[in-house]
Amino acid sequence: MAFDKNISKIMLSDIQYFKGFIRKNSHKINETNSWGLTYLMAACQAGNIDLINSLIEAGSDLDMKDRDDCTAFHYAVSGKQHTVVPLIASKGANAEKCNAQGNSLLHLAVETGCKDVVKAVLHVTENKSVQINKQNVNGDTPLLLACHRGNTEVIQQLLLYKPDVNLENKHNNTPLHWACSWGFKDIVEQLLLFGADVNKKDIYHYTPLHWACDSGHLEVVQQLLWSSKCCSKTSLTKADVNAVDSDAVTALHVACGLGYENIIKELQIPELKVNAKDIKYGNTPLHWACRSGHKQAVQQLLKSNPDVNLRNIEGNTPLHLAVLKQHYDVVALMLAQSQVELDIKNCNKMTPLLLAVSEGHLGMTHKLVLHKADIKAVDADNNNCLHLAVKKGVFHSEDETVEILDKFYNMLNLSKKERRSGTIVAMYLAYSGGHFHHKNKGDETPLDLIENPVLKQKMKTLLPSLCLLCEVNEPTVKFQPCGHTVTCKDCCLKIQRKTCPKCQQIIVEKSGFVTPKSENKEVQTPAHPSESKVLPTSRILGIKSVQLEIIKHDNPGNTEVKGFQTLRKWFTACDPEKRTLKTLRDALLEAECFEALECLPQTE
Structure with a gap:
């Protein structure tokens, strides 16, 4: 209790009381509390010059350490007592000692942020070239700590003694890394002037440019990219815009992922690799921007003409990721790009539409359907979008x-x-x-x-019924005169039936390959269905219109004779090499003259 009382008297600058204590208790002059604090340490921290002199004269040990290996000198510096520093240095205190964290007096002075204390410590330090680059247990130099705190005046003091601006701590951080991370543009400029390596990588292979982009500091990015210009011959080089970290992530990836469109604009220099892929997922910067939903970033990045259809390790395009994350404005922007392929499949054979359906994103599904996404696409298990829904x-x-x-x-x-x-x-x-x-x-x-x-x-x-023959496709071919639509186009071409498979009535006319949407409409049957096929068949076979008119004039109302005369004209006038059943069959098929097709043999 007496010790604590004495410390309180020191802190209150009750000099008379403490001088009396010293006269009566000189044998206790170096006593400590449980932490190892001495009276001299407390006096140095309080900055009481008179009391410090009295304690030293009474025999106080200048180099005693507390449990953190701090001496009275350390306490004076931590207390920002710049007038005490030269005093105890003159009394023989060791200015080279470090505490348990490896911090020298200069480290502690920098951490106070007080330029007068820094100046005082530098003045009493004998081996300045060693102390200026001294590293603590974390590998931090005084300059690195100063850059972390952004104290420009302190940094200017340190730079006068030419410290190594590229010394790294145990995480491989340099002063420039910290200055860029915190956006201290004035400090960045000074470090570049003193030769800071603009492409130095930390333990994660982050460059200063990575850190500036990660923190969104536009002006610092500009400084780094044009450092060789603004710093003349002093700077080593300008920042490598394509430098990658340990995951092959570039500064552009970082800016895109965070949506810094102004920084993206600065990074868009000629040497930029806009399609660089990271290692973990194989994502490009466009993948990062689309996944994060930053429309303005995507818009800016598109000005560099990236490959909008590149797939990552999982086979996903940027559009897949935007759909998956439900970024509607980004999806709309991507769909507006003519180069975007809407139906690319990922490794699970999922198109963006299938992905939207499988995730239950109704609005996204509707948007993709409106943009004509392939509604019949199937995934790796052959599920279509209806299965997934x-x-x-x-x-x-x-x-x-x-x-x-x-x-x-x-x-x-x-x-x-x-x-x-x-x-x-x-x-x-x-x-x-x-x-x-x-x-x-x-x-x-x-x-x-x-x-x-x-x-x-x-x-x-x-639901519409299935084709009676294959039971797979929807029926599209309508038979006359029964009017049944019961077979699909494929089956109708493969199986030449003469009767309707549903009612067995003889087929007079197969009235077209109608689409499902037109299936319910009435099909108008011509008065002379067979005759209606003569003209298109004749034209397909290359018979001249004037010759057709002669045949029609000579054989009014007789469809069979007209057809025979037409075929005869073709047979006698065409090139012998083209006078084949295949040529005739193709013409009849194109003209949908099915009744005539059924009369032809299936082989040559």
Whole structure:
């Protein structure tokens, strides 16, 4: 308790009391508390010159250490007592000692940020060239600590003694790394003038340019990129804009990931490698910008004409990542680029559309459908977008609505809360051209994945039937006169039937290869269906119009004779090398003259 009382008296500058204590207790002049604090240490920290002189005269040990290996000299410096520094130096205190952290007096002086203390310490330091580059246990020099704190006046004091500006700490940080990280542009300029290595790498292989970009300091980036110009012959070089860290990340990657479009603009110099890929995921700067959702950064980067379709290790393009992260404005910007390929598949065979559906992003799905994404694309398991929609169950409720969904949940008599269910979205995708009868590798159709039997039956009544022959494709060919549309185009071409597979009625006319959307429209049958095929067939075979008019004039109303005379004219007038069944078959097929096709042999 007495010791603590005495320390309090010192801190209060009660000199008379303490001088009396010294006279009566000279044997206690070097006593300490549990930390190792002495009366002289406390007096030096308080800056009481009179008391310091009295203690030294009474026999206080100038070089005693506390538990942190700090002497009275260290206490004077930490207390910013610049007038005490020369005093105790003159009394023989050791100015070269370091504390337990390896900090010299100069380290501690720099940490105070007081230029007068720094100046005083430098003045009493004998071996200045050694002390100026002294490294503590972390490898930090006084200059590095000063750059970390951004004290320009202190740094100017240190630079007068020509320190090594490129000395690294244990993390390989140099003073320039710290100055760039904190954005101290005036300090950066001074360091460059004194020869700081602008491309020095730290333990993570970050250059000063990486740090400036990471912290968003535009003016520092400008200094580094043009240091060779602004610093004349003193600077080693300007910053390498393509330098990579331990993960092959460039400064451009960093700026793009953080959305600093102004810094991106500065980095866009001729030697910039705009398509550089990182090691971890193989992402380009454009991947980073799209993944982070920085529209302005993407917009600026596109001015360097990056490859917008490059795939990363997972096969994802920048568009994949923007879709995955639901960055609508970035997706819209990317879709506006003519070079963007909308249906590139990643390593799981997922297109951006399939990815949007699998993640349950309704608005993103709708946006991609509107931009004509391949609705029939399938993933590695042969799932189409309808499979993925049904499997997802519920889609995210985003701001963008798809009014067409109302139609389907009303048709299925579902509640409004089920509007964004996977089944309803699958119906919407089917309406947009998706295939509800497509089978995945598990031999399942999207319809098979619907667990509710009542809902499944309702949907079957709404879906188009399948071709009666292949049971895979939707029927598109309409037979006359029965009017049934029960086979697909492929089956109709492969299997030359004379009767309708549904009603067995003789087929007079196959009235066109209609699309599913036109299937419900009435097909107008001409009065003379066979005759309607004569003219296009004749033209395809190369018969002149004047010759056709002669045949029509000579054989009014007799379709069979007209057809025969037309074929005879072709047979006698054409090049013998082209006078083949294949030529005739191709012409009849192109003119959709199926009844004539059935009369031809299948082989030459």
